[in-house]
Amino acid sequence: MLHFEILPVTPFAQNATLIWCDLTQEAAIIDAGGEVDRLLEAVEQRGLKLTYLLLTHGHIDHAGGAADLKARTGVPIWGPQREDQFWLDGLGDQSRLFSFPEAKPVTPDRWLEEGDRIQLGQSQLEVLHCPGHTPGHVVFYDAESQWAQVGDVLFAGSIGRTDFPRGDHATLIASIKNKLLPLGDAVRFVPGHGPMSSFGAEKRNNPFLR
Numbered sequence: 001m002l003h004f005e006i007l008p009v010t011p012f013a014q015n016a017t018l019i020w021c022d023l024t025q026e027a028a029i030i031d032a033g034g035e036v037d038r039l040l041e042a043v044e045q046r047g048l049k050l051t052y053l054l055l056t057h058g059h060i061d062h063a064g065g066a067a068d069l070k071a072r073t074g075v076p077i078w079g080p081q082r083e084d085q086f087w088l089d090g091l092g093d094q095s096r097l098f099s100f101p102e103a104k105p106v107t108p109d110r111w112l113e114e115g116d117r118i119q120l121g122q123s124q125l126e127v128l129h130c131p132g133h134t135p136g137h138v139v140f141y142d143a144e145s146q147w148a149q150v151g152d153v154l155f156a157g158s159i160g161r162t163d164f165p166r167g168d169h170a171t172l173i174a175s176i177k178n179k180l181l182p183l184g185d186a187v188r189f190v191p192g193h194g195p196m197s198s199f200g201a202e203k204r205n206n207p208f209l210r
Helices: 036-045 066-073 082-089 091-097 169-183 199-205
Strands: 002-009 014-021 026-030 049-054 117-120 123-129 138-142 147-151 188-191
Touching (some): 014 036, 014 188, 026 036, 026 117
Antiparallel strands (some): 002 014, 117 123
């Protein structure tokens, strides 16, 4: 069974997420936006074996610590989808724009595509390509535990911004309604910022989805 711990990082309180298989202790960090020492400490405290660094998209608060974390651990970076390459190439510029610690550009060891599967011990994550906030944004979904990490696609009571380069509101809404909500009302999700919710709660109450 997949377990997780939410570790808000950066001045933007981005929900970096440590996930692991309880049988094998293999672990991944989704969206290592910064505060690398703190993320590594969480892995060590639980006695986990870090196996992947996963990225939902290329914005600084989600990917700013990825290069440093890979350099210190040797763990490969997977994701996002390749349409976000321009964001990852520009992480240095993003860090200066938002007064973040200097971030190095990231070239993932593997770009992810719709339908890819990531084996984490006995657990398996399905990759969903959900553009709109960024063109290469992906979501990670675990069917067994009815859980997803959705990055900045969907929030409790809100949706991702679409005013960044190559963002698109209609595309974002289509990603939510055609990719995420059909997974089922019971699916709980960790958003990129803020509290967890479920797809059912957002379908009923989120004003942006009416």
